[in-house]
Amino acid sequence: MTVLKTERLSLSELTGEEAGFVFRLMNSKGWLQYIGDRGIRTIEDARQYILNNTMKSYTEHGYGMYLVRTEQDQVPIGMCGLVRRNFLEYTDIGFAFLPEYNGKGYAFESASAVLQYARESLGMKKIIAIVNHDNQPSIRLIEKLGMQFEKTVPFPGEDTQIFQFSTAD
Structure with missing residues (x-):
C-alpha cells in the first residue's frame, strides 16, 4: 500500500515480498x-524481521518504516519512516539507503515527506531523530530537515551513546 509520493519517490508499507531487498540493505556497509x-x-531472517517488527508497527502504531522506491521505475532504493521505540519518549524518524543511492537527495526528499505526514496526518507535534555520533552524513541531513541537537542518550543493549535531535515542539 502506497503511503506517500514525492516528485521522484513512492513510499509504501513493507511486506514479506521485499525480504530480499531488506536483507541486502540491512547487510550493507553503511x-x-x-x-x-x-x-x-x-532472506528468511529478513522476512521475519519485516513481519515481527515493521508490519507489527503498522498495526500497533499506524506507522513504521516504509519501502522507498523510485517513482519512475519502482526500483527499491531504501527505507524511511517512523519508529516508536520504548526507550525514547517520542517517535523517531529513520532512513537508510543502498550505497549507490546515497548523495542523490533521496533521503532528504523522503524524510521531508515523512515529517510532513507525521505532522499533518498523524498529528505529531514533536519528532526526534537518533544518530550515531560519527555518522556525519546523517547528522547533516537531520540538521537540513530543521532538527536541532537535543541531547546524548544511551542505546539499550550497546555500550554506546547516540545523539538525539528533535523538531520544535
Whole structure:
C-alpha cells in the first residue's frame, strides 16, 4: 500500500515480498556501521524481521518504516519512516539507503515527506531523530530537515551513546 509520493519517490508499507531487498540493505556497509547488526543472515531472517517488527508497527502504531522506491521505475532504493521505540519518549524518524543511492537527495526528499505526514496526518507535534555520533552524513541531513541537537542518550543493549535531535515542539 502506497503511503506517500514525492516528485521522484513512492513510499509504501513493507511486506514479506521485499525480504530480499531488506536483507541486502540491512547487510550493507553503511547499515552495519551506523545502525548496527540486526542478525539478518538469510532472506528468511529478513522476512521475519519485516513481519515481527515493521508490519507489527503498522498495526500497533499506524506507522513504521516504509519501502522507498523510485517513482519512475519502482526500483527499491531504501527505507524511511517512523519508529516508536520504548526507550525514547517520542517517535523517531529513520532512513537508510543502498550505497549507490546515497548523495542523490533521496533521503532528504523522503524524510521531508515523512515529517510532513507525521505532522499533518498523524498529528505529531514533536519528532526526534537518533544518530550515531560519527555518522556525519546523517547528522547533516537531520540538521537540513530543521532538527536541532537535543541531547546524548544511551542505546539499550550497546555500550554506546547516540545523539538525539528533535523538531520544535
